[in-house]
Amino acid sequence: LADVDELTTIKRELNYRISLQSAKLLRLLKQKDRLVQKVQKNCDIVTACLQAVSQKRWVDTKLKFTLEPSLGQNGFQQWHDALKAVARLPTGIPKEWRRKVWLTLADQYLHSIAIDWDKTMRFTFNERSNPDDDSMGIQIVKDLHRTGCSSYCGQEAEQDRVVLKRVLLAYARWNKSVGYCQGFNILAALILEVMEGNEGDALKIMIYLIDKVLPDSYFVNNLRALSVDMAVFRDLLRMKLPELSQHLDTLQRAANRESGGGYEPPLTNVFTMQWFLTLFATCLPNHTVLKIWDSVFFEGSEIILRVALAIWAKLGEQIECCETADEFYSTMGKLTQEMLEDSLIDSNELMQTVYTMAQFPFPQLAELREKYTYNITPFPAAVKSTSFSGRLGRTRDSDEENDFDDEDSIANAIGCLGPLSGFLAPELQKYQKQMKGKSD
């Protein structure tokens, strides 16, 4: 047993230390308060700035910027509106915020569909393999080293590739109707980079992006919604950039004539399809791509169409100099390289064009999407006949093409062929003659 003196000394010592810690704690608390106040003040400044640059509409006066959604019913909406306004600023969302911002959006979505995330994690990242995994896994593995992100190449990147594979497989397990689609590896690699390698967070973003933000069935089996958007895009191009669109149509028609009645697909297709499928990740430098994605997350999938329009507008001048389809393709080969190397498109300028080209939501977009999704007769006025085109699908099916397996794919094929009416027109006329001949 220690004697009383010793205990007293210990007690005094302890008291001293406690008082030191208390003082420190108090200091820190005061500091915290000051910082909280400072954050609040800065948030207020941001709010003021956002309101100052806003269009001064009634809704803009209610903008209130917070770093995280505050509690309460309108907390998320308030945060969302303010961050959306930040994303629209020339500087965009600061890269330091990006991870948290994306996750907040994804979490809100997962919350809204009442997902038990822990359970989902256990299922999707399960070590045991599922019956469907094999074929999916093989496809995924083939693309793992082909992401365009240097961090996934080479020996030392083994661990990164393992994580990428787990995320892709997890998404395929989560959404079986989509599974794996070539190009996902490119999306997931960039998402993982933003999520600092956290696989669960990356999966959340994949789910939010593919299931919620992009049009329904964008990546499902026959890429139906993608075909619809490509058709829609050609209409938008015609509306917004009539001269360029006309020029391209002329080149396409000339190419068709030159190849002796052959078929040249719409010239923009090959590029636009890639842009849409990889959300520009293979055509623009990463910092620009991330800005676009921020915007897609806040404004929705119409941003993709807007960006594509802005890019074609930017390239327009050089394309209008092309005199043949061949020349167009070689020019585009050069321009796509320049775009990727960041020497052609300024991201601020691009985004400003994107935001200012039309009001939100894009006028007529919803109607166009609906038209190409449900209306299987998107033919030009010259050969317009609703009841007639339905039959056309079947005629094509029976006589010359065997590529339409079921009703759905007929609708799809016709839907996506819609804007290619230039190429269909001769066939339609042939058919019309046939029908006329019969009725006579």
Add this chain to the structure above:
Amino acid sequence: MAQTVTSGTSPEGPRPSYMYKVVLLGSMSVGKSSLAYRYVRNDFRELLPTVGCSFFTQTLDLDEAVVKFEIWDTAGQEKYQSVCHLYYRDAQAALLVYDIANKQTFSRAKLWLEELEKRFLPSEIVIALVGNKTDLAAEREVTTEEGEEFAQTKGLLFMETSAKSNHQVNDVFMAVVQELLRREKEKASKPSPHGRSTVNLSASGARTRCC
């Protein structure tokens, strides 16, 4: 067959010039894009998977003709077929590519052939079966004989290549050109259509030049 016939000019006098559309078909990751890249740029690198389609052009200045190739490269994943089939309509030639180190891709190439046979008459398209990745000989799953035999029974051109080590890549495209040109000549002399005959690959010694 669809092509442009105009008079090219050269020191030796006017030569016909042709434009041909070639499509690359085959499973995922068999090296379709790499073959095109090697052929057009003479380089090999880790390429991104083809999403949708991409294309290359190559002009060959041959003794007998000027040939412009429009090479359409398609995504290997089956999902993409619905958006890619537009691109192989009207092709004059197709390379059916498989990976010699992956038996499954060989079977898939056979399915691709069936698909092509549905769309084209034999006289309409020149088809070459291409066993790529001979650099992976140690992991070979499809023997040269297997490929050769299948090509022979179906009347296809056949060659094994490596885009990585630049083995016979140029040759396979040359063989296709030779066959296309042979058919042009045949067509010019006899207007009636006829079946395909095999071409002697070793005879493809024409000089080529990129423009």
